[in-house]
Amino acid sequence: MLEPHVATPFDKASKADAAPLSRKQLAIREREKELMAIAREVVEREGFAHLTMDKIAAASDYSKGTVYNHFSSKEDLIAALAIEAVLKEITFFQRAFNFEGTSRDKVVAMHAGYHIFSQLEPVMSMCAIVSRTSAVKEKASTARLAKLEEMEAKMVALGEAFLQDGIQKGELVLPDERVAHSIVFANWAMAFGTNVLLNNAPESQCVSRLVRTDSALVNVNFLLDGMGWLPLSSDVDYRAVWHRAETTLFANEIALLNPS
Incomplete structure (x- = not known):
């Protein structure tokens, strides 16, 4: 049984973002989603370097001009994909924050969710990084980049909420408040690097010689x-915690990864 929902910094912003859309706005959003789905397929098949607006238009029912009405460039399209990725990641992390257990259980659930997301949406997962390259930042629209910054700030705030949960419960002690920023970064950097290597470089020696799954x-x-985040792994079976997160929080996503 899951705990009651615990408020996070993302909740208030989410309610503010939920203003009803007009019929025209809904149509525009659906068209953008369609074009973004096509872009993901192109990247999955050919890689980011071969994504072009011509290919997007050719694979859709819309003219090249219509595609440009939605996205100013392929870089703008990549930034849009990154925004969508961060929004989806936030929903996964929100579920993990409300996971039943210790503060560390919740962090383990967060990483389980991120691992599942990176497997389900490898292109989307990579977009968060690709969108930060100078090649994309120089050509993506200002509005799109501003939205991406806004979404990333919300995700960082949610990451900090996991830390505060641990501190309030006495399961994590920080020597200095400034260390919190490093911990949020370390969790993200480790998770991203781990999943990129596992998903994209399984034959490399560093990955292939691993004996545990x-x-x-x-x-x-x-x-x-x-970090000294209690309880330590020597005292708790976090494999069982990870599995519980998969079955209680991410069962639908696991079913998509492992169709019967």
Whole structure:
């Protein structure tokens, strides 16, 4: 049984963003989603370097001009995909924040969700990084980049909420408040790097020689144990916690990854 929903910094913003859309706005949004789905397919098949607006138009029912009405460039389209990725990641993290258990259980659930998302949406997962390259930032629209900054700020705030939960419960002690920013970054950097390598470089020596199948969890425990985040992995079976998160929070996504 899950705990009652716990408020996070994202909740208030989410309610403000939920203003009703007009019929025209809904049509525009649906068209953009369609074009973004086509872009994901192109990237999955050919990579980011071969994504072009011509290919998007050719694979859709719309003219090239219509595509440009929605996205000023392919870089703007990549930024839009990154925004969509961050929004989806936030929903996964929100579920994890309301996971039943200790503060560390919740962080493990967050990493489980991110691991699942990176497997379900490998292109979307990569977009968050690609959108930060100078090639994209120089050509994406100002409005799109501003929206991306806004979404990333919300995700960072949610990441900090996990830390505050641990501190309030006495399960995490920080020597200095400034360390919190480093911990949020370390969790994101470790998770992103781990999942990129597991998903995209399985034949590399560093990955192929791994003997355990739960390498993402192993890395999570290395990081959290190093922070002294209680309970330590020597005292709790976090494989069971990870599995519980999969079955109670992300069952639908797991079913998509492992269709019967």
